[in-house]
Amino acid sequence: MAGRVQIPSRSSALIAMIADEDTVVGFLLAGVGNVDLRRKTNYLIVDSKTTVKQIEDAFKEFTTREDIAIVLISQYVANMIRFLVDSYNKPVPAILEIPSKDHPYDPAHDSVLSRVKYLFSAESVASGRR
């Protein structure tokens, strides 16, 4: 198979986050956060001052880092860099769009769910069962 991607089976990997402050704080409280020796974090707090460029860079960095298995991204942040999220098609790390506190979750925007919908429009998975 030409596009076969090697799935690394390491013992432990990190969960990265790109989200608003509250969400990040909550997950940090749960113990997800990681700061390495070079003071590099595995999360990015998005507020009103964060530029799209910063988000893009963080997304690219998280998706290329070896030690990250899952990238959580708030949906409104994902909407800002929708083209990047949609063009991303590797299985690992997995991109997960999560609802944020002050932005309601819309399944139609989710890149994976929209793909599900596109594949099985007859079943209309995303809209029919909601």
Added chain:
Amino acid sequence: MSGQTQRLNVVPTVTMLGVVKARLVGATRGHALLKKKSDALTVQFRAILKKIVSTKESMGEIMKTSSFALTEVKYVAGDNIKHVVLENVREASLKVRSRQENIAGVKLPKFEYTNDGEVSKNDLTGLARGGQQVQQCRIAYIKAIEVLVELASLQTSFLTLDEAIKTTNRRVNALENVVKPKLENTISYIKAELDELEREDFFRLKKIQGYKKREIEKQMLSSKQFAEEQVAEKFALQKGISLNSAHNLLSAGNEKDEDIIF
């Protein structure tokens, strides 16, 4: 259809016919197997699809409760608690372990979250006030992580399976619509060609046979004639006159003898 006229470029011989037939058998078997694999993957795919949708729904609920828990923390412990939390980040205690699952030869990643257990660094958060809320909030977010990790592994399986199904189907279709007709065409071509050769050969043999027959008949005829002549001569000899001389006598009568004057 363009596939109808296509065939392999082979020399039409009996050996080649055997080889191509063996290849057709192999292609048929491979096609059946790949079809089964595709079916198995599709079954798995649909199951995952259903799970993804239900998990996404529950994710919304859980994120809501955890957000609410965080709001409680903020209310009780003050808004400044976030700075404490952000400053206390050292090393992740919650990590993800990935392993592989094999479904019909396709390796699917499965994530599991592991908790290192040492929660000491944030233990003192909210010591002054709201400690209980902080703990509850932590538990809520850990639960959220649990769901999210499951969702992530489902989603990754979904993408991998999607890719695998596509390639398998492409192979099935290629075998069905390209390879098999090609081989069948080749077989019919070789058979036709062999038949043609056989007919040619038969015709040639027939021709040769006819020629020989005619030749033999001719010889028989001439030998018969010869024998008849022989018999006639013998008969004449017995009578004392050679047939030839008799002939000559007869013919001599017709001829003008130069010695005879009158």
